[in-house]
Amino acid sequence: MTVTILASIFLAIMLLIALIGFKVGSKTSKPTEDLNLEKCALCRRKFNKGTLIERQVGDYKLLYFCPECITALHNELIRKN
Numbered sequence: 001m002t003v004t005i006l007a008s009i010f011l012a013i014m015l016l017i018a019l020i021g022f023k024v025g026s027k028t029s030k031p032t033e034d035l036n037l038e039k040c041a042l043c044r045r046k047f048n049k050g051t052l053i054e055r056q057v058g059d060y061k062l063l064y065f066c067p068e069c070i071t072a073l074h075n076e077l078i079r080k081n
Helices: 002-027 067-080
Strands: 037-039 046-048 053-057 061-065
Antiparallel strands (some): 037 046
């Protein structure tokens, strides 16, 4: 009898944890408008992926740069040379 009550309580707790995890997981998904946005690697502002310049580092890491940061880097390079 005691084992049955403890097993029932255990199953109720596991079900509660699963429901809480499902609610948290469903709330953290990105909205559809954020799926096409990326942050610039320098200024950290969000831009549409179509306006960013993409560069790959190594085999797996992608960096995105906005046109303003590219222009600033270019001007700094020209000024130093």
